[in-house]
Amino acid sequence: MLRRIVPVLMALVSLGLFPAAASAEGCPNEQLRVANNSTQLPDCRAYEQVSPRDKNGSTTDDFSAAGDDSIDDPLLIGEDGNSALLEFNGAVSESKYGGYTSLRATRTAQGWTSSVLSPPRADERPSSPFGELPFYLGASSDTSKLLFSRRHLDTSEGFNVTERLELVGADGAYAEASKGSLGGPDLSEAAFAGMSTDASHLFFQSSATLESGASGLEGGASMLYERLPAQGLTRVVGILPNGSLASRGAILGSGGYDVPNASAHQAMVRHAVSVDGSHVVFSASPAEGSPPELYDRIDAQRTIQLSAPQRTGGAGAPPTVGVRYQDASADGSSVFFLSDAQLTDDDTDSNVDLYRFTFNAAATGGTLTRISGGLGAGTSFDGEIGLVAASEDGQVAYFVSTATLEGHGTPGAPNLYVNDRGTVRFVATLSTLDHVVAQSAPNDSTGGISYIPQAQTTPDGAKLLFQTHAQVTSFANAGFGEIYTYTLPSKSLSCISCTIVSAAPTADASLSTEVRSSFFAPARNISDDGSWIFFQAGDALVPGDVNGKQDVYEWHDGIVSLLSGGQGSDDSFFAGSDVGSDKRDVFFLTVDKLTPSDTDTAYDLYDARIGGGFPAPPGAPPGCSADCQGESTAPPPLTAPASALFAGAGNLAPSQQTLARPKVLSRSQKLAGALRSCNAKRNRHKRAVCQAQARKRYGSTFKAKKGSRRLKNVRP
DSSP: OHHHHHHHHHHHHHTTSSOOOOOSTTOTTHHHHHHTTOTTSSTTEEEEEOSOSOOTTOOHHHHHHTTOOSEEEEEEEOTTSSEEEEEESSOOTTOSSTTOEEEEEEEETTEEEEEEOOOOOGGGSTTOOSOSOEEEEEEOTTSSEEEEEEEEEEOTTSSEEEEEEEEEETTSOEEESSOBTTBOGGGSOEEEEEEOTTSSSEEEEESSOOSGGGTTOOTTOOEEEEEETTTTEEEEOOBOTTSOBOTTOEEETTOOSOOSSHHHHHHHHTTSBOTTSOEEEEEEOSSTTOOOEEEEEETTTEEEETTOOOOSSSOOOOOSSOEEEEEEOTTSSEEEEEESSOOSTTOOSSSOEEEEEEEOTTSSOEEEEETTTTOOOOSSSSSSEEEEEEOTTSSEEEEEESSOBTTBSOTTSOEEEEEETTEEEEEEEOOGGGEEEEEOOTTOTTOSEEEEESEEEOTTSSEEEEEESSOOSSSOOTTOOEEEEEETTTTEEEESSOOSSSSSOOSOEESSOGGGOOSSOOOOOBOTTSSEEEEEESSOSSTTOOSSSOEEEEEETTEEEEOSOSSSSSOOEEEEEOSSSSOOEEEEEESSOOSTTOOSSSOEEEEEEETOOOOOOTTSOSSOOTTOOOOTTOOOOEEOOGGGEEEBSSOOOOOSOOOOOOOOOOHHHHHHHHHHHHHTOSOHHHHHHHHHHHHHHHTOOOOOOTTOOOOOOOOO
């Protein structure tokens, strides 16, 4: 099929029916593009190998024998695209830990260099009872500071795990990050909650009384603390508006849940700490028997109750299930949450609604607005309503509700709406397969399940990027996940991943791989102006993608281009991009040997950089060896087919074209077959990715990502 299609597509390109990629001619870095096998890339991009070439003598066989390839996760991409954090399974360079290495890669004029960032070993701190293996938790946005967790298991009196947080800087600076003036976490568990972008404000949960201000904390309750490493100061966050301690506990955002994966956890604390650390949103029960309320601790000086009623026509019905934090603007000026209480005059039922609290200029109070527009979502948090994404100023909010609005949407289904400065519009009906399931702890009074689709928006909210398995344009997606945009000014839906290479979709496209998501640093898939989008797809979207594996793509102003090799033996994964509108740097993981510097078959992190590229390192073969991936004569990128575009909101009726469908299997049969294929993979990382994708698609629950933890909940 592909052999027949490619000549036809090339003929269409030659006739001008498809726009071609930016010509390689005229690129100022053309010699470097040639040297790095990058002439097929768009926008004068060139491959740069970010991960180290020398992995300390380890080979793919060594890693495979241990059940791992070299790179475990791309932890964080620096905002300027000139640095990245990597986690290795194996002793790389001067690592102090035999089976684990955290590296900071930085870009220099000569190429990418790596340095190890890790806390001191136990034998370097003889008094420490904590174990050898540190776990990465978070990092500053410039990647210069990493936060680790070191755990200690005490079996003398049952199974007791204590935890200490440690901050390590690229300059070698070290600080304990979960210590109070009355004691450290040796006394109890300390669990990371969040941080400011520069890591100057760190937040953690502990049931220990670490400061005198936490005296009176009820036994077993978890308190939220703030640590200022530079000053060596720890402060209690869980202070109520009247100045008293939230004695029944306080948790960041709605993070006190036993969640099965990183994205679910991240969604429950997303922006709960403002970028500068001045706003900290937490949940706490104000009195015995009361459900949790939502508060904002500002500048460690005052606390505002965000979920307080603002009715003028008399008291409304009080909450029965409480509140659930959803999101906030990066500067903390707007906060979104769910509540079943009647908080505003236009709320006349007892259903759960989505609210936005907007602070006044002095941050001494604010205005409460009912965002869900009287939809009457339901009587619990059981997936019936939830925020998807919002603009930076909070005035544009996309949300999902199972309710219908003026006849639009499907009752009981996840309907996507947008509140555009007070006007609610229907966008599309999604699929329950789109969502990450985040189950709350059994004793949590808020109960239920939250649904979190893969979605991002531009800072102004004008363009929403999302994945859905539903058919929301005329393109027949056959139940597979595709990537769509909704443009608010034109109220139009477009599919950017709808393939034209094969007769019908055979695999999902996604924004990121679930098990690769970082708790507090999600990958940036869309540029600020919405003109650049990056995603990964299992289907071939351009003729040059011939390996039948997942690859990484770029969409730029209507043109789809392949970024990863498209010819390697295994899947490639999108890892992130720089901040802004030009999207100079796009990072991805692949086993493809894309540059002469890559001499093994382990996973490596690459940057497809506009104007990038470095000369081949000494000793590397000239040009591209026989097993390098990609061809400089690859066909140009293609625009999305016309049938994938649709102007206007809502789902279209399926296309009249009928496709041959295989024999229908039950979901359990599909899951069993998929898991059998996954279990055949020798590599533990690849096996975990495969299993996670299978369980997501066929209805099972994700396993917890390394580092996930269950925090003690606020007592009702």
